[in-house]
Amino acid sequence: xxxxxxxxxxxxxxxxxxxxxxxxxxxxxxxxxxxAPSGAAVTSDLSIDETLLLxxxxxxxxxxxxxxxxxxxxxxxxxWSQGExxxxxxxxxRAVGAAVARLRRECEHVGGAGVVxxxxxxxxxxxxxxxxxxxxxxxxxxxxxxxRRGHRGPLPEVFVSDLSARDFVxxxxxxxxxxxxxxxTSFVNVxxxxxxxxxxxxTQNVELANFTNALYxxxxxxxxxxxxxxxxxxxxxxxxxxxxxxxxxxxxxAVQFSAWGTAVTLVADAHQRIAPEVVxxxxxxxxxxxxxxxxxx
Amino acid sequence: xxxxxxxxxxxxxxxxxxxxxxEGLFTSDLSVNEFLLVKEAGFHPLGFVMGSxxxxxxxxxxxxxxxxxLTKLTEAMYHARELAMTRMEExxxxxxxxxxxxxxxxxxxxxxxxxxxxFIAMGTAVKSEDGESYRNAKGKPFTSDLSGQxxxxxxxxxxxxxxxxxxxxxxxxxxxxxxxxxxSMGQNVELPNFTQALYxARELAMTRMQDxxxxxxxxxxxxxxxxxxxxxxGSHTIEFLAIGxxxxxxxxxxxxPRPTTIISLDN
Numbered sequence: 004x005x006x007x008x009x010x011x012x013x014x015x016x017x018x019x020x021x022x023x024x025x026x027x028x029x030x031x032x033x034x035x036x037x038x039a040p041s042g043a044a045v046t047s048d049l050s051i052d053e054t055l056l057l058x059x060x061x062x063x064x065x066x067x068x069x070x071x072x073x074x075x076x077x078x079x080x081x082x083w084s085q086g087e088x089x090x091x092x093x094x095x096x097r098a099v100g101a102a103v104a105r106l107r108r109e110c111e112h113v114g115g116a117g118v119v120x121x122x123x124x125x126x127x128x129x130x131x132x133x134x135x136x137x138x139x140x141x142x143x144x145x146x147x148x149x150x151r152r153g154h155r156g157p158l159p160e161v162f163v164s165d166l167s168a169r170d171f172v173x174x175x176x177x178x179x180x181x182x183x184x185x186x187x188t189s190f191v192n193v194x195x196x197x198x199x200x201x202x203x204x205x206t207q208n209v210e211l212a213n214f215t216n217a218l219y220x221x222x223x224x225x226x227x228x229x230x231x232x233x234x235x236x237x238x239x240x241x242x243x244x245x246x247x248x249x250x251x252x253x254x255x256x257a258v259q260f261s262a263w264g265t266a267v268t269l270v271a272d273a274h275q276r277i278a279p280e281v282v283x284x285x286x287x288x289x290x291x292x293x294x295x296x297x298x299x300x
Numbered sequence: 301x302x303x304x305x306x307x308x309x310x311x312x313x314x315x316x317x318x319x320x321x322x323e324g325l326f327t328s329d330l331s332v333n334e335f336l337l338v339k340e341a342g343f344h345p346l347g348f349v350m351g352s353x354x355x356x357x358x359x360x361x362x363x364x365x366x367x368x369x370l371t372k373l374t375e376a377m378y379h380a381r382e383l384a385m386t387r388m389e390e391x392x393x394x395x396x397x398x399x400x401x402x403x404x405x406x407x408x409x410x411x412x413x414x415x416x417x418x419f420i421a422m423g424t425a426v427k428s429e430d431g432e433s434y435r436n437a438k439g440k441p442f443t444s445d446l447s448g449q450x451x452x453x454x455x456x457x458x459x460x461x462x463x464x465x466x467x468x469x470x471x472x473x474x475x476x477x478x479x480x481x482x483x484s485m486g487q488n489v490e491l492p493n494f495t496q497a498l499y500x501a502r503e504l505a506m507t508r509m510q511d512x513x514x515x516x517x518x519x520x521x522x523x524x525x526x527x528x529x530x531x532x533x534g535s536h537t538i539e540f541l542a543i544g545x546x547x548x549x550x551x552x553x554x555x556x557p558r559p560t561t562i563i564s565l566d567n
Contacts, residue, residue, distance in 0.1 A: 170332035177336055206359040208376040210383060211416055214354035218418070222350065226327070227317045233325055240326040242335050244348050246422075250410050264327070277336050279452075283559040 047139040049120065053168035057141060060175050064168075065140040066113040070106030074098035074132045081129060081254040087224065088190040088257060095132050095188045095261070096228065099125065102134040103184055107161045115140025117162035117181065119171045123245075123263060129253050138163070141171075164265040166243060178271025182236040186263040187228030191221040193256050214258075221260035222248065229262045238266035318394050321347040328424040330402060334448025338401060341455045343426040346395045351387030352420040355380035359415075362472040362537065367497040369504065370537065373470035377539060380419040381405065381466065385443065388421040392441045397425035398434040399442035401451050403464055405543070409532065417531070436462045437517045444545040446523060454522070456556035459547045462516045466543040467508025471501035473536045502526065505540040518546030 047054070047064035054064060076094045110118050121138035164171065164181035171181065194213040196204075204211070233241045244264035251257050321327065328335060328345040338345060357380075360372040384405070392400050403423035410418065425441065428434055436442045444461035446454060454461065474493055484491070505526070513521050524544035531539060 166332060173332050173336060177339070204356050207356065208358040208372060208379060209356050210380070211354040211356050214416070214418075215352065218352055218354065222352075223317050226348070227320065230317065230320050230325060230327060233327070234320075234323075239324055240328065240345070241348075242328055243331050244327055244329040246329070249408065249418075255410075264329075274339055277340060279337070279340065281453075281557050281559040282562045285561050285563045 048137070049139050049168050053120075056172045057168050058144070060172055061144050062141050063144045065110075065115040065142055068106055068109040068113065068115070068118055068138060068140045070102040070104070070109065070134075070136040072098045072101035072105065072134045074101070074134075076128075076130055076132060078130065081251075081257065083192060083195070083256045085192055085194065087220070088192060091127075091132075091190040092188060092224075095125075095127065095190070096186075098132040098134045099184075099186050099188075099263075102136050103163055103186075106136045106138065106163055110140040110161045110163075113140050114142060115161065116142040117164065119164050119166060119168050119181075121163055121165045121184070123165055123184075125247075125261065127251065127259065136163070138165075139168070141168070165245075165263070166265050170243075173277070174267065176275065177277055178269055178273065178275040179267050180270045182238050182266045182268055183232075184263060185229045185233035185236065185238065185241045185266040186261070187225045187230070187232065188259065188261040189221040189224035189228070190251075190257055190259050191217050191224075193217040193250075193258060217258050218248065218260070221258050225260040225262050229264070233266040236266045237268065239268045241266050318347065318391060321395060329422065330424050330448050334402065334451075337448040337452040338424075338426060341452045342429050343398070343401075344429050346397050346425045346427050347391075348422065349388050349391040349395070349397075349400060349425045350420065350422040351384040351389070351391065352418055353380050353383035353387070354416060354418050355383070357415045357417070363474075365474045365477060366472070367474040367493065367500070368472055369501070370470045370472050373533070373537075373539075374468060377468045377470060377541075380417070381421075381468075384419040384421040385464070388423065389440055389443065392425040395425050396427065397441045398427050399444065399461065400425050401444050401461075402447055403443050403445045405445070405464075405466075407529075407531070415532070434460060437515075445543065446545050450523065453556065454547065457554050458550055458552040459520075459522075460550050462518045462546045462548050463512075464543065465509050465512035465516065465518075465521060465546045466541060467505040467510070467512065468539060468541045469501050469504040469508070470533075470537065470539045471497060471504075473497040473501075473538065475536060501538065501540045502542075505542040509542040509544065513546040516546050517548065519549050521546050 045064055046067045048067055049057070049064055057063060074094045074097055077090050080088055080090045106118055106121070118138040118140050121136050124135040126133040162181050163184045165184060166174070166181060174181065194217065196211070196213055229241065229244070241264040244262055246260065246262045248260040249258065251259055326345045327348040329348050330338060330345060335345065355376065357376040358372050360370045362370065388400065400423040403421060405421050408418040408420065410416070423443070434442060442461050443464040444451065445464050446461060451461070474497065476491070476493065509521065509524070521544040524542060527541045527543070529539050529541070530537060
């Protein structure tokens with residue numbers, strides 16, 4: 004039984020390998036083509052609540068956009084040597100950079116002013132780094148008066164943020180605006196411990212200085228790179244920083260440190276106080292009694 | 301404790317990043333909610349600060365049928381955590397912070413060989429916007445594991461955090477002898493040796509935590525958590541960790557508005 008194939012989409016298995024590249028190139032070309040869709044249906048991964056919240060500050064979702072990059076890591080970089088593993092770090096930085104750039108371009112293409120709720124998925128494999136960013140492009144509902152490039156108020160260009168739409172609305176209310184994704188990473192080799200040292204330390208309470216230093220070195224370079232990307236965007240702060248650190252599963256002598264967050268800046272004249280109201284919910288939590296819990300840990 | 305880490309042992313690389321933070325950029329692992337509430341409380345985030353130490357825990361022999369504190373392991377847990385905390389405080393100090401909020405203290409075990417673990421402390425260094433100093437009795441930035449939400453609420457009730465205090469005790473709980481086990485078979489009976497051991501270990505941990513709070517001239521400890529972990533020591537060796545934020549009443553009036561009671565209609 005064969006499933007009818009929509010026009011323009013090749014049936015699975017029917018495309019020779021050479022044609023796949025052509026398809027890809029065509030896909031990339033259509034992405035770059037500056038034809039703005041008008042009146043198209045809106046796709047977004049925002050919840051109803053988030054959409055309403057966006058509407059409350061006069062913004063609307065435009066489209067679901069994504070940016071993907073798979074970057075090759077040169078072979079042989081994971082051998083145990085000293086210091087930072089520069090090729091791996093570079094591949095990681097470039098992969099994230101390329102994915103962000105694509106996300107931006109796609110957002111511009113659909114006429115968005117920025118992307119919110121970007122889900123960041125980064126996987127490091129021995130031979131490649133995969134970065135996937137998916138988010139919703141948003142824009143002000145009323146198109147600002149046409150004019151020069153900086154017509155979107157104080158925001159110079161399309162922003163990318165991993166904050167949710169609800170966080171975006173909150174920041175907006177306090178006079179802040181997201182500028183872009185700040186990110187930084189570093190891979191560092193852990194110096195060896197000599198066998199005699201290891202043996203000596205076997206029964207002692209002692210800090211393993213080589214590991215500590217390697218992690219510090221990775222952390223400092225990673226954080227510094229994140230700060231540099233933020234400064235480059237003209238930010239005055241980075242909020243909701245996420246960090247991932249630790250040894251790599253496939254190369255235990257190397258540690259990785261990655262950090263990313265949303266670069267923000269104050270766009271209003273001053274920080275607007277939010278003056279929260281204190282509420283006390285009278286809802287009962289579901290109280291379930293489980294006999295199992297009596298049996299201890 | 302004799303194992304207090306010396307000041308100024310921050311690994312060299314740490315300096316650079318902090319210098320950059322002096323130039324008008326802040327970093328923070330606070331969520332947007334927390335960020336806004338910290339601002340609301342009159343503080344501005346300065347930077348994401350961290351301290352860590354990869355620590356190798358020593359070995360101490362345990363007697364099969366004796367309940368006892370394993371002082372060497374207790375010392376290790378103290379020393380490693382203090383190394384991490386002190387390094388984090390040093391970073392905050394370098395930034396000229398008044399305190400650190402949202403401190404997380406974790407122990408991670410990696411496949412670097414047995415008994416080696418990473419002790420890590422991280423949080424957001426903050427500085428008060430009104431220029432008043434909120435440093436604690438030791439002249440150091442205060443530390444607190446309270447979230448941004450809790451921090452704001454605490455400040456509204458006329459209290460200020462003074463420091464993250466903790467007490468730990470690694471305890472070996474005796475196994476029961478065969479005779480005891482047989483004697484209590486089929487009966488409803490309390491196992492006094494287990495009960496007593498657990499009591500004692502908890503008491504030790506709590507007392508040590510309170511001592512730390514007294515040193516800080518605190519008037520109370522909020523958000524105390526009591527954690528029991530066996531780490532990698534087998535079932536009868538348990539670490540009891542009591543951890544909380546020491547607070548001091550500053551005598552100012554409570555400015556927390558009376559809460560509105562709500563019943564949400566969604567289910």
